[in-house]
Amino acid sequence: MRKIVFGVVLTLIVLFTFKYCSDQKEDKITLRENTALIQEQIKNVGKLVVTEGHFSEVFTYKNSKAVFADLLEAKKQAVVIVNADVTVSFDLSKIEYEIDEENKILHILNIPKEEIKISPDLEYYDIQADFLNQFEADDYNNIKEIVKKSLMKKIEASDLKSNAQNRLLSELSKFYILTNSLGWKLEYNQTPVESLEGLNNLKL
DSSP states (O other): HHHHHHHHHHHHHHHHHHHHHHHHHHHHHHHHHHHHHHHHHHHHHSSSSEEEEEEEEEEEEEEEEEEEETTTEEEEEEEEEEEEEEEEEEEEGGGEEEEEETHHHHHHHHHHHHHHHHHHEEEEEEEEOOOTTOOOHHHHHHHHHHOOOOOOOOHHHHHHHHHHHHHHHHHHHHHHHHHTTOOOOOEEEEEEEEEHHHHHOOOO
């Protein structure tokens, strides 16, 4: 009788041990699969997100200088028509992150700043210049700088950057949806992201 009881107990111990080891093995496999899935998602999102805009303006460039011991003033001016294509982009391949497998947390450490590219096309009209104050390379460089500063003000006042930010958040929301579906957590800069609304409220 003792042998039978001992045999039953021994069998149960072996079965429980096997099940425990099997469960542990399955958990590790699932964890590795989830980690690989998250890494793949980051790789897929790691692309250039671009928002495009177009700006136009017309302005008059004027310049004058004193000549002959300030007795005369030599002037020059030109009408400049500017058409510029502008892109605001985020290179998401530069996202810095860490995966905490033990606690099942995806830590987003850093998101790259937006990159603003301005491609202006300048057309000059009604160019007027006195003999002693001709147009030179410095004038054209000054015009380009003036145009760039003017366009930057227009970009800041437009919804181009906010649209780009919305596209960025749309890409980042994929991280939250995936981690949430796997039972993981998402954190950005040590701040837990507990909802899509919470993601929108982050200071990126």
